[in-house]
Amino acid sequence: MISVAADSLDGVAGSLVTGLRARGHEVTAHGALNEAETDDWAWAGEAAARDVAEGRAEQAIVCCWTGTGASIAANKVPGVRAALCADAYTAKGARTWNDANVLALSLRLTSEPLLEEILDAWFAAAPSTAEDDLANISHVDAIR
Numbered sequence: 096m097i098s099v100a101a102d103s104l105d106g107v108a109g110s111l112v113t114g115l116r117a118r119g120h121e122v123t124a125h126g127a128l129n130e131a132e133t134d135d136w137a138w139a140g141e142a143a144a145r146d147v148a149e150g151r152a153e154q155a156i157v158c159c160w161t162g163t164g165a166s167i168a169a170n171k172v173p174g175v176r177a178a179l180c181a182d183a184y185t186a187k188g189a190r191t192w193n194d195a196n197v198l199a200l201s202l203r204l205t206s207e208p209l210l211e212e213i214l215d216a217w218f219a220a221a222p223s224t225a226e227d228d229l230a231n232i233s234h235v236d237a238i239r
Contacts, residue, residue: 099155100157101134107205108158111210143155187216
C-alpha cells in the first residue's frame, strides 16, 4: 500500500496515482486526490505520512507546488523520513542511505518522464545494511 497526497491536481498529481496503480500498487489518496478531504498541503502531507507511521501504508508520496511544504509536514510525523527528490539519483540515494519512507515531489518541476525516472529509482533501491548508514538512521530516529 502506498499513500499519496497532493495539494492540487496540477502537474503530475493525477497521473501519479494512475501510474502507481499501473505498477501494481494499491493507493490511498489524500488531499486534492480525495474529494472528502481538505487539499491544503500541511493536512494532506500529514495524512499520508501518518498512514506510513501507523502501518496503513508501506510508503507515501507527498506533493505540493515546490514539494517543500509537503516534505516538512510529513517529516513532523514521528517515524517518517521524507525526502524531497528532484531527480532519480537523489531518489535512489534517499532510499539507500537515508531509508526514506516518504518521497516528496514538486508538482511544478516534475515532468511525466522525470516522474517515471524518479519512481523507477525509488522502487529499485533498497535501504543500506552498512553499519554506518544504520547508525545514521538510528540517530535521526532518536532526534527529538
